[in-house]
Amino acid sequence: MANLNINIGKLQLKNPVMTASGTFGYGSEYSDFLDLSRIGGIIVKGTTIRARQGNPYPRMAETPSGMLNAVGLQNKGVDYFINHIYPTVKDIDTNIIVNVSGSTIDEYVETAEKLNSLENIPGIELNISCPNVKEGGMAFGTSCLSASQVVRAVRMAYKKDLIVKLSPNVTDISEIALAVEAEGADSVSLINTLLGMAIDVEKRRPVLSTITGGLSGPAVKPVALRMVWQVAQAVKIPVIGLGGIMNASDAIEFMLAGASAIQIGTANFIDPTVTIKVIDGINAYLDRHNFQSVTDIIGALEV
Amino acid sequence: MANLNINIGKLQLKNPVMTASGTFGYGSEYSDFLDLSRIGGIIVKGTTIRARQGNPYPRMAETPSGMLNAVGLQNKGVDYFINHIYPTVKDIDTNIIVNVSGSTIDEYVETAEKLNSLENIPGIELNISCPNVKEGGMAFGTSCLSASQVVRAVRMAYKKDLIVKLSPNVTDISEIALAVEAEGADSVSLINTLLGMAIDVEKRRPVLSTITGGLSGPAVKPVALRMVWQVAQAVKIPVIGLGGIMNASDAIEFMLAGASAIQIGTANFIDPTVTIKVIDGINAYLDRHNFQSVTDIIGALEV
Amino acid sequence: MKKFMLDLSVKENKILSDQYHLLILTSAEKLPEILPGQFAEVRVDGSATTFLRRPISIHYIDYDANELWLLIQVKGDGTKRLAQMTAGESLNLLLPLGNNFNEPVEKDASVLLVGGGCGVAPLLYLGAHLKRNGFKVNFLLGARTKDDLIELCEYERFGNVFTTTEDGTLGERGFVTQHSLLNGSNFDYFYTCGPTPMMKAVARHALKTKAICEVSLENTMACGIGACLCCVTDTTEGHVCVCTEGPVFNITKLKWQI
């Protein structure tokens, strides 16, 4: 049994396996299938200052080894989270991280401020990369300037752990990672979804109500892994890797490429117990290769 | 039997189905399996001014619904093409287009100049998007400035049809498309491969000798389709769509999104006769929906 | 209700027509309690083009025989693969998912279960359940043609069965809502599942006759358990998940144009 503990910024994780925002609800949706306290961290749904209805149906299209979604940040707003959800999740023995989105810098800041005071929320993940909302969202994550601005503003307002989630829809993701590192992000997580599209040829209409949507799942894994590798070479803060992880072997690829922890998203839909299998699989790998600690494999790729 | 003829820039195609560069050799590799003259066009291997050995083995990694390649433009150079290959392909009754690459603008121009005089080569495809070579290649395709420069220079030297092949590894592909349109490209083709990576966890080494490589196949289709849609909205010149097309339905998605023609790459490896099936399938679709001509479905998406 | 991830084994795959298959699943363990209207998310192994699970209604559950029935209509690669399952193969399911049909408050209520196409799937178990609880059950099943009206004898075990076909090859010719039954009698409760235009027509009839009407929606789903928010329908309370707050909705809650 190797040591799976890992610290990321100000967070202490019992293992490097977290769940990705928007794919694991508030955890409770999965509690019939697994013991939530075994997971390293749960990143809950994208949360905004006010309630949002999200985009019209249809919001989903299956694609080869992946899916497109266009949920568009449907959520009941940060106050609802604080008053109704937080009390039900705060005692789960894992890191509950809130994924924060907004249309303006002020919205990000206001939301972050409200979360700052929640004792059992050790950090937030700033979503500057959501492709499914008209204003803000991804736009912040696709230029160094706007990424810096939003991170700087939130950093002033939020004192606990600040993860910044990067968009893969850019020419040079390292550049954005360096920009948010400079503004005081404790870590970066990547990737959010790739912007994609699907068409129903019989109806000659887009499958999604929003025309385009975010691609996730194993289809994107090679791109995600490359970006994690590039960013891990560029920044000094920890990198959290995600995008298409389906099993322990995928997770280990990301860690070898330089990720200190990983998140699992779409795979939860196919196997609600996948997180536990990945934790056990990483442990088995470490034992088989005689590593004492999971930290031994972070960035251990030989090139 | 609908009319499948389509003109793209200065090219006249008997149908909108072409083969993608680097995946169909010089056509002859497939001649046992199909009648090459049925295809709308064949884009032959990436060709450079001098012979190139390409990258060391391993050059390939299978990924979920796709593959990474790191061939790195292995070819015997443009003179060898002119003297040894051209004579064997020039009488195939289809459009033979040469895919041209280079490390410097001069190399592109020199290669294009040499091809200008070949009577039965009606056009070239300028590859400003190859992720698998150290110098040039993709770099040209990831900034408007360098893309403009190389297209401007080649346009002066090359009088026949000039297709410019765009890189998907950019924040805003429409911007690049507009830039090359302004320099006189007759059409744009997209997408080239997405930069990706794969790791062998047992060996803790990258699978590819070059660490990263180009992702192709159905995994990338949603991204390719979105980019074709974006570019088709932006430019006036014809758009050639590719990326993950496996069957007629995929091809029709690209045409509805605005592509005037399509290319098939990786799918040839799984079914060497796929091009013929796609041509027949497009025809059947047009008949079933009572379209007289394939031009009726170009950009016919209802949004 | 507690949800399970179970590997059930295929006991039989009955070919009902060229489109329809009945998968009879069983298990060494006792099957969990499931309510009529609920569904399962089925993992499809061995199809290169099927990535997500597929939502499939509980067609019938026989606790004595410890059998779970799924009615599969072949639409694309996923259902095609399911229709190829052979006895002894194992199938991974998340279940029971979603809410359920609500039985009438009044014990003497007259009820009509209206199904079209694959929408008949949840109605067999609902009919059995209602009958067991003392209701007089009527089924009205519609299809394009005779061959798609399957398993009628199964429904007859639980109530009267009326049918329509568009081409008149069985039962009355026309759509379900054109069946003479709807002119003659008045029903207090309608339960319906099938193509949206059919469900809307049933809903319209119910509204007109002041009956209660529950419909079961088939929105596309990714997770099936309320985590992804992909399956929403618009209701008087805004977007709600069909997989958790549905698939069964009282039509007064939906924002349908009817």
Next chain:
Amino acid sequence: MKKFMLDLSVKENKILSDQYHLLILTSAEKLPEILPGQFAEVRVDGSATTFLRRPISIHYIDYDANELWLLIQVKGDGTKRLAQMTAGESLNLLLPLGNNFNEPVEKDASVLLVGGGCGVAPLLYLGAHLKRNGFKVNFLLGARTKDDLIELCEYERFGNVFTTTEDGTLGERGFVTQHSLLNGSNFDYFYTCGPTPMMKAVARHALKTKAICEVSLENTMACGIGACLCCVTDTTEGHVCVCTEGPVFNITKLKWQI
């Protein structure tokens, strides 16, 4: 040689050990001519994780019975699915691909066919071919343990069979190149296929004894027909495709450190 895309049908799937399966394929049509050392690109249907075709050697071809044999070693999901094929299922192949082993120029040449692991696959057909053309054939087959030394009686039909196992459970203990045969006799021709370290050891021995040595490489492939340039090996003439200029190479052409 003209290449074909054929749908062959599985006549039998013989389980040889927990890792090895023998797929016997047949066809209503007469099988095309294939040379020893050539391979097929096999499409794997029904595996969600297998995208590309899989290169598999022609293990044996029986023109009288119109049978094509493939020896499958289960490595990952693709070969696992192939090992699950059942009689009557159809398999899509591109064949014949690649070059072939060259038979000795001198009719009295002494030849040794050295195989390890799944590398034995092309040697059975090569042995049969050489015997038919009048050569005296010797096989030297190596494996980790007894259970992986399969089908020995098939090889015995065409020549003498010598074996080694690493654990000594069958034949001489050790690696193939440690077999006493190599000290005693001198061979003029070596044909080898298997793990690279084994092939290199055989090549070393051949060079030392001034014998001719042909090796069959197993580079990863995408197209199998010379179109993608993914499968190259470095040779005295630069990068060449293993799928068209190989898989069989004379060791003098390779840039191996031996």
